[in-house]
Amino acid sequence: MAEGNVQGPSEVPDELKDTVTLTTLEKMIEAMGDLLSPVVSPIANAARSNSVWPLTFGTSCCAIEMMSVGMSKFDISRFGSEVFRATPRQADMIITAGTITRKMAPALITLYEQLPEPKYVIAMGACTVTGGMFNDSYSVVQGVDRIIPVDIYLPGCPPRPEGILDALLKLQQKIRTESYAERKKKKYRQNAVRYVDYDTGRPLEDLVDEARYETALALDPLKSLQESK
Amino acid sequence: MSETPAAKPPEEPKGPGLCGQFLKDHGIATTRLPDSCGVETIEIDGAHLEAAMKLLRGSSEIKLDYLVAVSGVDSADTFDSVYQLWSYSNNNELIIKVRVKKTDVVEGQLPLVPSLSRFWSAANWHERETYDLVGIRYYGHPYLRRILNVWDWDGHPLRRDYKQLVDALNDKAPGSFR
């Protein structure tokens, strides 16, 4: 994962250009870049850190605690996480509440990709931190940080609602201290480390490499002859 | 529990039990196995399974009309398909096993057991699950596909000879805590 994160900003391909929309504020910040960032970042960060809306994403028992923290007794909306949104387009954060199986992994990656930037992940519960009690299970992803980047790790099986609130406060601290311009420049890649192809179940990077290799061979058959010798 | 000495092998049952006798009266041969937790357990040949099930479910005196579970076991030398039946009216239980010897299974193929889901739709998903995890092929099943694992999974996880796949999702990275 470490090497994957230090890659430079990835170019938006031409055919996707019209799907990427920037707000006026973002365009302005991009134009002013580092110059404006020290002024805008604290204000924007304070606003953003107090309105981190989570995605309704619960895959097993941890989700019960996540529901409890949304109810009136613990009331996550006191801290600005007003409501759980049922679509990733309206959410800022995923609390991965519950075991992630291999069958669920592509869906989680899709949800993460669908969140608008800036997006955050709290890995909630032992299952999503390390695989937890499903250690060495044939079907469980051993730690959700193997498929998406995680900001806060929240151990426990399940963590108490207070723990979730604590994790949220830690996340808010993190948001307050980060620089908007740095994040825009994508110092580290904010996308899932592994795209999985639905048809074959194989990582997309491998498929792309394979396709590139085959294209190169098709264009230059002599090379394959040389390689085989 | 801890005071009991090492478990004795279960006693062989004497004669056929209630349901075994009933099936015998209707011309279906069964073998009685040691009771499992006090529940009558019989072994039956796969070819007679469907007829036996229809008799047990339809008859007024036995009336085992609730199929609790279909499961599978990879025993040392057989693949067992296990059916658990329950009767609401008689408060009675029965466990039926269909055993396929591993030596009878064609190399590279799955053991074959007839499907119940054509006339007992409760068996549909249970049989798919057993197929998925233990790898018993229920012939005559309308839609025998994996139900829990992804469709292109390799192998059957509850088999004795299953080798777990190691990839980026479960390897032991040197830096990880596992």
Ligand code: SF4
């Ligand atoms: S960490 Fe514990 S409580 Fe949370 S999903 Fe896993 S098993 Fe359930």
